[in-house]
Amino acid sequence: MKDKLAAALIEAIEEAGFPRPEADPLDLVDLSRDRKFGDWSSNAAFHLAKAARKNPREVASKLAEGVSRRIGAEKAEIAGAGFLNLRLPRKAWHQELWRAYAQGDRVGHTETLAGRRVLLEFVSANPTGPLHVGHGRNAAIGDALGRALAEAGAEVRTEYYVNDVGGQMETLCASVAKALGVAEAKGMAQREDGEMYAGEYVDSLAEVLKGEPSMARRIDELRGADLPWPSFVDQVSPFLAGRMLEAIRHDLADFRVGFHSWFHESRLKAEGKIEGTIEKLKERGLAYENEGALWFRSTQFGDEKDRVLVRETGAPTYFASDAAYHALKAAGGWDALINIWGADHHGYIPRVRGALAALDADPRRLDVILVQMVSLLRDGQRVEMSKRKGTYVTLREILDEVGPDVARFFYLMREPSSHLDFDLDLARTQSEKNPVYYVQYAHARVASLMAHAGEKGLVLNEAEPRHLETLQLEEELELIRQATYFPWVVAGAARAREPHRIPFYLIELVRLFHQYYNLQRIVTEDRAASLGRLVLCRVFGTVVRRGLDLIGVSAPDKM
């Protein structure tokens, strides 16, 4: 309904001779925040007032008739400084409910972003260790955003970028070598303990490596100095990366997160994309040599300093491959490249945008969502985490402790830009006070309600639009308004890249349902009225189930 109102508003604006506002039409109208203002409110007059050089109330009064004629409003009035408040006949809401009912599982779908192609990259953790709680947040946000974008009509591809080559992989090899008791080898750079990866997984990687005959041979050769260190790294790191990636995929699968594609940095290397990118930058005079290294003039694109592309050693930096990777993505014809990064990478944005600009891509298409840090609270205490010491808490531990439903809901209970204190005690021991159960409970309640109705001989298939006419309580109408608003919550979350809006919406919606349920008996002797209420409950239940699905949380029929 929101899209029809927005369209009607635009038509009325043109009819009245006002210039079309810059704002997206969908942002000009919303459900009224208070029912005394009617069903829908528009702030369009405020947007138009300046250009029209009229006061907002006057502008609103010129729009009122045109809008209400188009949407069949029962009442239109100007309020406050220039709000246009519209009230629709109840019949319109009954129709809206029936439409939602007929849509079934497609109830959240819109064509808001139809035709938009989005490449969404997230998690992209190095395969040098297991995923930790921070990656969990990134995964929860990225996966939910991907689903919301798709539900809003966009074409979405989710991608995991795998840094399976480079310095960090070599460090992993060194850490494993150390676990195997190889302290020194030909051509091996000495590392302090603090520069090594630590933790049980390093030891188990070492065990696995030993157990693989071809790998065990490499270890022996390394020990006997028959195999120089760089060759050892070349041969062993793909194996280690493969093993780590397997573990990462497994954790993600249990977290209900999947990707359309896994892009390996080694592929860029193998296909010569990195050299190609560097050459292009050189040709354009955007790369220069200094102190034995090759630098990218990122300062020309607003970065605070130039960045190294090729080290003094001749090895390209991570940034060089990232520039190549982003250039490749940009060449794919996507309307938006969304990256979800940990906030500690914020300083990285200008140079990547710079690389895109330098390589003929529009840097504005890169949309980076920075996810702030996660702190873990146990017994009210902050759990200290250190990757180097191997004392960080893994996503696996969270999953084992609270399960994917609670974990995903908690991760989405804050907007990405806020720091997250993940309270394990709240998530676990006070589980009955947990918002995720509050929402799931409502879904189970509807399921049980439907079963009860069936026992009484009430079958939803027999419901007809006329049965909805019995829905006259203000509580019923409010539930209709909010439940049928679901697709616009999803579209809003997708447009703003703010998937956290979905759980918040669900909590509010569920509250309305519980209130209504306590007030009004659903299944009564009045068959027509019961069917009307059951349709309302069915739509509500479907919205909850679809909403939970978008954030990767299950919707059980029994709890």
Next chain:
RNA sequence: GCGCCUGUAGCUCAAUUGGACAGAGCGUUGGCCUCCGGAGCCAAAGGUUCCCGGUUCAAAUCCGGGCAGGCGCACCA
């Protein structure tokens, strides 16, 4: 020192991206099951939106200056 993020009820967080009297959960206090699931509902109390200025019809939101916390400032990723 510079950059990014954050600061809202006792606690954890929202607020349609500049909109109408700032809203929820937890916690506190007091109520509600003969009846479709009480993991629920109702009511009460709780606010200088960190502070000071500014911009305008309108500021929690934007700008400037402070204060506090987090994260960055590599030829690591």
